[in-house]
Amino acid sequence: MILRRVIAELRAMPKFIYVLAAIAAFGIGVGLYRMAVGLGPTTNLTDESPWGIWISFDLATVALSGGAFTLAALVYVFQFDSLHAAVRPTVLAGLLGYSSVLVILLFDLGRWDRFYNVFLHPNFSSALLEVSWCIAAYSTILIYEFSPVLLQNSRLKWLLPTIKKYLIPLVIVGVTLSTMHQSSLGTLFVIMSPRVHPLWYSMLLPVFFLVSSLAAGISMVIAGATVSYWLFGRSLKIKTLSQLSWFLPWILGFYLVLKFGELIIANELDLLTEGGRYTALFWTELIIGAAIPIMLFAMKQVRTSRAASLFGASLVLGGVILNRFDVTWFGMKASGASYTPHWMEVALLVGVLSGVVLVYSLIARYFPVYEETYAVERAAKAAPAPALDGARPAEA
Amino acid sequence: MAHEITAPHYGFLIDASLCIDCRTCMVSCSVENNVSMDTTRIWIEETGVTGTFPDLKRYTVPYHCMHCVDPSCASACTVGALHRNEEGIVTYDKDICIGCRYCMYACPFEVPNYEWEATLPLVVKCDMCAARLDEGQQPACATTCPTGAIRFGLYEDMLAEAHRMINENPGKYVNHVYGEEENGGTATLYISPVPFEELGFPIAGTSSPAYSNRLVTEGTPLVAGAMLVGLSGAYLTIKHLKEEAAAERREAEHAHAGEDHE
Numbered sequence: 027m028i029l030r031r032v033i034a035e036l037r038a039m040p041k042f043i044y045v046l047a048a049i050a051a052f053g054i055g056v057g058l059y060r061m062a063v064g065l066g067p068t069t070n071l072t073d074e075s076p077w078g079i080w081i082s083f084d085l086a087t088v089a090l091s092g093g094a095f096t097l098a099a100l101v102y103v104f105q106f107d108s109l110h111a112a113v114r115p116t117v118l119a120g121l122l123g124y125s126s127v128l129v130i131l132l133f134d135l136g137r138w139d140r141f142y143n144v145f146l147h148p149n150f151s152s153a154l155l156e157v158s159w160c161i162a163a164y165s166t167i168l169i170y171e172f173s174p175v176l177l178q179n180s181r182l183k184w185l186l187p188t189i190k191k192y193l194i195p196l197v198i199v200g201v202t203l204s205t206m207h208q209s210s211l212g213t214l215f216v217i218m219s220p221r222v223h224p225l226w227y228s229m230l231l232p233v234f235f236l237v238s239s240l241a242a243g244i245s246m247v248i249a250g251a252t253v254s255y256w257l258f259g260r261s262l263k264i265k266t267l268s269q270l271s272w273f274l275p276w277i278l279g280f281y282l283v284l285k286f287g288e289l290i291i292a293n294e295l296d297l298l299t300e301g302g303r304y305t306a307l308f309w310t311e312l313i314i315g316a317a318i319p320i321m322l323f324a325m326k327q328v329r330t331s332r333a334a335s336l337f338g339a340s341l342v343l344g345g346v347i348l349n350r351f352d353v354t355w356f357g358m359k360a361s362g363a364s365y366t367p368h369w370m371e372v373a374l375l376v377g378v379l380s381g382v383v384l385v386y387s388l389i390a391r392y393f394p395v396y397e398e399t400y401a402v403e404r405a406a407k408a409a410p411a412p413a414l415d416g417a418r419p420a421e422a
Numbered sequence: 423m424a425h426e427i428t429a430p431h432y433g434f435l436i437d438a439s440l441c442i443d444c445r446t447c448m449v450s451c452s453v454e455n456n457v458s459m460d461t462t463r464i465w466i467e468e469t470g471v472t473g474t475f476p477d478l479k480r481y482t483v484p485y486h487c488m489h490c491v492d493p494s495c496a497s498a499c500t501v502g503a504l505h506r507n508e509e510g511i512v513t514y515d516k517d518i519c520i521g522c523r524y525c526m527y528a529c530p531f532e533v534p535n536y537e538w539e540a541t542l543p544l545v546v547k548c549d550m551c552a553a554r555l556d557e558g559q560q561p562a563c564a565t566t567c568p569t570g571a572i573r574f575g576l577y578e579d580m581l582a583e584a585h586r587m588i589n590e591n592p593g594k595y596v597n598h599v600y601g602e603e604e605n606g607g608t609a610t611l612y613i614s615p616v617p618f619e620e621l622g623f624p625i626a627g628t629s630s631p632a633y634s635n636r637l638v639t640e641g642t643p644l645v646a647g648a649m650l651v652g653l654s655g656a657y658l659t660i661k662h663l664k665e666e667a668a669a670e671r672r673e674a675e676h677a678h679a680g681e682d683h684e
Binding site: 062063064065066067071072073074076077099102103104105134135136137138139140141143144146147148149150151152153154155156158194195198199201202205206210213214216217218219220221229232358 | 494496497498499500501502503518519520521522523524526527528530532535536538539540541542543544624626627631632634635636637638639640642645646649650653654656657660661664
């Protein structure tokens with residue numbers, strides 16, 4: 027009986043779910059092979075480039091997951107009630123982003139068999155310790171923040187009032203933890219002054235990382251909501267989105283002032299016109315990722331259009347991703363051979379990413395992630411997903 | 423947390439003019455530490471062949487951990503597996519290391535290497551043959567070097583000797599003891615007849631990046647505390663203002679309703 031229902035459910039699943047599952051399974055397979063044979067045969071990492079595409083991915087993903095704390099701060103602490111509907115999908119995206127980072131990190135650690143030493147033997151002057159503690163603690167808080175969505179229609183419903191009671195203090199701790207680890211990911215590179223190219227190196231790296239993660243987080247909410255509108259016909263109101271994107275020109279403008287101000291103070295302006303790979307990367311990052319989006323989101327027509335908002339948000343995301351890759355990889359001066367990732371490194375990454383999209387899709391299908399639901403004509407014509415009925419406006 | 427920086431107890435003095443590239447130091451390091459020749463903790467840096475025929479020159483020099491007085495690796499290490507002990511030796515605890523490889527990027531001298539081919543790899547780094555020192559012996563590389571290019575002794579003596587060699591042999595060495603100032607000072611000191619850049623040595627500043635790192639990481643708990651207080655304050659203030667506004671609105675409506683009744 028149950029089996030028959032499961033089979034029926036699986037049959038009703040859209041095709042892309044199966045594609046994602048296959049890619050994820052392959053990626054995890056590659057990961058297990060890496061565990062069995064070590065880093066040498068499965069990666070192109072060397073003594074000159076001991077960190078590769080996995081670390082770049084981790085940093086970009088954490089920045090993109092910044093929406094969860096940005097929104098939690100806006101809605102719960104500063105009480106912009108109108109943004110409430112954006113909290114659930116963003117917290118879910120953040121939770122999955124952090125989970126993928128933790129999975130990748132486990133594959134990246136040479137001695138993954140004793141990762142727990144992070145807790146047993148902490149070195150408090152290490153930025154990486156701060157990052158790992160904050161991410162571990164914050165992921166737990168994200169699970170807490172998201173748990174009402176999973177429990178709401180279950181037998182554990184009676185837990186909801188208790189969960190709600192302690193939500194605000196935990197959100198405040200969560201926002202603090204996020205601020206700490208978003209910035210300390212930048213601190214990681216403060217100790218690498220001989221290695222990181224001066225266009226990116228700065229004592230202000232923690233501040234750069236924090237500010238850009240705010241922009242990336244908001245952009246991620248916009249992009250996620252828009253894509254979900256097209257894929258599932260469920261999304262946030264355009265009014266909610268335009269309220270959020272209103273913040274972007276301010277944040278990005280502040281970021282530009284910081285970046286160029288730092289170069290002026292460090293007397294490194296000549297690097298901007300030096301030409302070559304580094305200069306090109308730096309300008310690409312700031313023009314595509316900040317200057318153009320500032321102009322776009324300053325316009326009301328852009329903020330109130332789903333397509334234009336998605337375009338602008340994608341530019342911001344591209345800029346922030348490129349920034350993290352520049353700091354960790356392209357702008358890192360390797361003394362010896364340059365690094366290009368092994369195909370297995372890429373396969374594991376793509377696999378984990380597919381897994382994340384898969385889990386997000388499934389949760390969005392079965393749980394009331396989007397409180398404001400739109401029955402788009404397209405979605406209404408197709409077989410309606412069961413969760414559509416389950417979606418209802420509810421308390422956090 | 424004040425960070426106390428003490429002068430090293432022991433020191434190396436390595437003379438690039440005496441190295442003949444025989445690699446005895448590498449063999450003895452491999453035997454002492456029971457590792458293959460590919461993963462020794464000491465290796466050879468060189469200038470490559472320079473000059474025009476027939477005046478060709480090639481300088482080589484052994485290279486291993488500098489044992490900084492303020493080591494970036496120890497400051498960076500997530501789990502404190504790298505540590506500078508009372509004798510100024512930067513030691514590595516292979517039983518704690520989680521393999522994050524942050525030390526490899528943090529070290530300005532690019533010293534820590536990694537056992538890439540091992541299933542459960544460890545970091546490879548000179549520990550000044552601490553076990554031999556305990557038995558009153560010198561490090562393996564210094565003991566076996568046939569030309570005396572690697573000398574080992576008390577740090578003060580090595581530093582004085584480096585300056586004596588430069589002063590008493592005018593023109594033989596460049597006037598620079600590499601490691602005296604580099605990265606805030608190191609227990610390994612070098613003298614060389616050619617500029618150190620030509621040997622492939624990194625140009626290091628006179629203070630350790632570990633210092634900048636501590637500035638930021640030690641301030642973190644303070645920032646976190648301030649944020650917790652600030653956010654709680656913001657939450658309570660805004661909540662209070664909103665409740666007041668709502669109460670006023672209710673009162674106004676009430677008064678309004680009252681007027682309607684009259």
